[in-house]
Amino acid sequence: MSYLMKVDELEEKLHNENLVVVDVRFDLQDPDAGRKLYIESHLPNAVYLDLNKDLSGKVKKHGGNHPLPDVDIFSAKLGNIGIDNETTVVIYDAENGMFSARMWWLLYYFGHEKMYLLEGGYNGWLENGKEVTTTIPISRKKNYIPKIRHNEVVDIHGVKEKLSKNESVLIDSRAKERYLGKVEPLYPKAGHIPGAKNYFWKDVLDENGYWKTSKELEKHFQLLNKEEEIIVSCGSGVSACPNIIALKQAGYKNVKLYPGSFSDWISYDENRVEKKEE
Template identity: 65%
Template sequence: MSHLVSVKWLAERLKKNPETAVVIDVRFSLTDAEAGKKAYEKGHIPGAMYLNLNKDLSSPVQEHGGNHPLPDVDDFSTKLGEIGVDRETTVVIYDQHNDMFAARLWWLLQYMGHEKAYVLDGGLDEWSKRGHVITNKIQVPSMKQFKPSPNEDMVIDIDGVKEKIGDSTSILIDSRAKDRYLGKTEPLYKKAGHIPGAKNFFWKDVLAADGFWKTDDELQTHFEKLPKENEIIVSCGSGVSACPNVLALKLAGYENVKLYPGSFSDWISYQENEVETKEE
């Protein structure tokens, strides 16, 4: 089964076997941390739980580690249990559209050993467009116990990234917009540019013109310059917008894919690290 599900699939699943699935709303705005929760309270897919990027899908920001460090495994496991998720639960994650936040939770669940996690293609907009019910009723979840099994092969830290620079068997990609990659603009950080050696693959380019995810074949074409036998390290600003690229690489058939969670914001937290501003 793909890592994506359609609105039709979810609607049928919720109609036939609602007790076997948990739907999670992860809408968020980087400029207003409470906007997603407010939107959820105003209206969401029936039965959906809400998780917040800053509070639930990240741990507190420190001197190093980037702007959205991975959450503590035990804390995140507890949170998953509180919203009714255990290792047998099918989880469907949605955003407003096909945004970066659903992919972040999808990646976290994969990392925690939970493979039955899927992103709703088209998000809440497509659900609403297809005439399905939106509710402001917040359901009380059935408590579960989530037992994690973290896969450390899915992550790489700054020391690992440094070791891989110049290694012909490893490719680092930067998922941010081209102008940020080239250092022409930087709205968030004190330094502009990218990690030396990184190649630019803007995360939104994995979406088709209609806003849906590209097909597996289209994604293979999109990433065709990346040999499948190579290790692909995916970065961005803080480990969030990199996640759609990780998901897309998986859809395209890449197996050896790692996330650098700290990404550029972690890299520049070390004064001695150089940044590059030319195309690579």
């Protein structure tokens, strides 16, 4: 599975009528920052989608801080920005980040086939001397028909059951210090779901911030059994997505997202958290 598109390749395809470029730059600490950056400048013909408002559903008591969006609402939003089931979608955030991976994964979950991450993101585009604009494009509306891949997600009940029976491996994609509960900038509790193994999502990138090759990713995940089901989590189902893409690229077939992740887990008072390496 190819999940990347190079800057030069996108530049050649920018005016293809069946291609939509989506800007998903975002800042968890400043939710309005991404849209402001988009208004200031973006790739030609790029449309903007917001992590909180577009790539997530309504936050409730349980379900995590970035629950999956409503199927009908998200499908309508895709149609409104010119995406149907045959459209090629290229997604970028500031660099090779978790927000573009979240959008990629959502499209995958909705049954889409042709979606790519822009290698290097917005900054990589600029570094290669490519053109940006302030013009907001007018999208030609289309009809998006979702074909949900229901087997790609596991809810909290499934996570508990599978872990109790040792049926799956649970990954926590957050930084080591958050996994160990040494710092927690976003949530009232610190630590991780008991049994989770730590694979920081940024480790799927090389020292220059670009995606590692399939062989490098296979080496990175070599302690994980390709025959086992792997459930990927993080704080709220966003930074788990680069790990999911990387695992798929490394040849792992049975990889699923726990959308609620740690923020959902701690919303239940009876759930224990762990702070030691596992």
